[in-house]
Amino acid sequence: MKNYNTYKVEDFIQDEEFRDWVQGRGHRDAFWRSFLQNYPEKRAAFQQAEQFIRAAHLAPEPLSEAEIRKETEKFIEKATAYIDDRSGFSGPSQYENRGAYLLRWGTAVAAVFALVIGLGWHFSARKQVAAAPRFADSLAGQLVETRNDSHHLLRVVLNDSSEVLLSPQSRLRYPSRFSGNARTVYLQGEGSFSVKRQGQPFMVYTGDMVTKVLGTRFVVKAFEKDKKITVQVLSGKVSVYKKKPERIPDNKEVNGLILNANQAAIFEKNDGNLTKTLVANPAPIAKRAKAAPFIYDEVPLPVILKELETSYGIPIQFDEQTFHACNITAILSSESLYEKLDLLCKASSATYEITDGQIVISRKTYR
Known part of the structure; x- marks a missing residue:
């Protein structure tokens, strides 16, 4: 039985099961995912070995x-x-x-x-193994490619301690060590990013679209077979724009978008159209919303909508004067945001729509 308490960097590198897991081929995913919870003192050696194994598989650049x-x-x-x-x-x-x-x-x-x-x-x-530290130093700036050919998520730890959960049938190319004015990676497929905040911006290139952040959590989906590229923001702020926007006078086309938590961007590959919307299932960002249900007893609808806006971080547009006399009695707890809106709109004879990453509520019109 292996004594992981004595493991050093070279022991992880020489461990075949560990190497297979790093490269997405192993059968002990649950074990290695929870390894640092059981052996927290091995974090430094674990991450150094993981980075070296990834750096040892450079993306090929053959001559034509x-x-x-x-x-x-x-x-x-x-x-x-x-x-x-x-x-x-x-x-x-x-x-x-x-x-x-x-x-x-x-x-x-x-x-x-x-x-x-x-x-x-x-x-x-x-x-390769004997000269691990020297070899890793020499790879600074070169692109490493990690592919996930398995059927489960693959965790990738980058040089700046940012993490990426790489979905099946996806690949990520990135420098073994970030240098220069930006931290740049290239994604094909789907990845959930948790970016450490630093002075240099973090850039994700996916085809003709670029996602730029300083430090936040977001998901990018860019499979080659899909007609769309999507970016969903879980927390923080994200800038999304086309790789080479054309600056044409009087051109009304949107070249870039700013996304906040629970907002999403959709890039249409066929026509290059970039639009802002909301994520499929917005999650509360305020601690109060997670700790207790929304309980209302004859509360004016504008008050409820403002509380939802604060809890989810999503702008809600409505005419306050139109709804000031509409009082609501309800308990909103485990419903999704859209289910909450459906109930509120039904009780107040209103409708809502999602426009440009916002929720717009208006009175029903009868003919």
């Missing part, structure tokens, strides 16, 4: 065939000129010897080049 061909031609051209200068080839009578020489030279260079690549791969693989 055209780039390889171009570089090869440049290399051969320079090498040929050098051989001509050093070997003194001149005149048609020496072309045959020159061609044989170049063929032998080219074959030798190719063999040496292949050997160097093979040895580099061999030694980098052998030294």
Whole structure:
């Protein structure tokens, strides 16, 4: 049985079950998720090992065939000129010897080049665990890719201690160490972000849309097959905008939105339309709303609506004079916000609609 009390960074790295869990392949998800609750003193070693394992799987950046061909031609051209200068080839009578020489030279260079690549791969693989701290330092600024090919959420801890719960069939690309003026990551799929507040803004790129925050909790859904990209804010404030907004005079198109808690943005991929709405199930943000039900005894509707507005952090627009004489007696507890609004509107002969991330309440009109 493993003695986790003695585990150090290298022990976590060499633990096959831990490596599988970090990479989303393990079968002990519940165990590793609750590991730090049982061994809180191992948090530093746990997180360092987790970051190293992720950093060891860099997103590949292969050269295209055209780039390889171009570089090869440049290399051969320079090498040929050098051989001509050093070997003194001149005149048609020496072309045959020159061609044989170049063929032998080219074959030798190719063999040496292949050997160097093979040895580099061999030694980098052998030294990966032994040189963990030095290797991790050298990866600063390079992009790491984490894919979740499992059927459960995968927790990813970033270098700034921000956390991402990566949904199944999703992938996240991010620097092993954040540097510069912004903390930038790239998401394909769905991720729930809990961002640590720092001086540098945190940027999530999803196709043609960018989500920018300083420190907050939000969910981004951007699967390639979906026609929409959505951002739902759980707490704090989020800025959402198009990656390359066009600044055209007299253009009425919205280039960016500011979202608060319980608000959401929807980006239509086909036409680039960006709109603000509310999350599917708004949650109370005020502590009082969580601790006790809403109990009203002949209370004017405007008072109730203002209390709901404060509790959920969502602007509620209405004509106070129209509803000042409408008194409500009700107990609102476990209902969702929309169910509460349905009950209040039914009792006051009103209707509501969601417009631009707000709730607008008006009197029913009868014909």
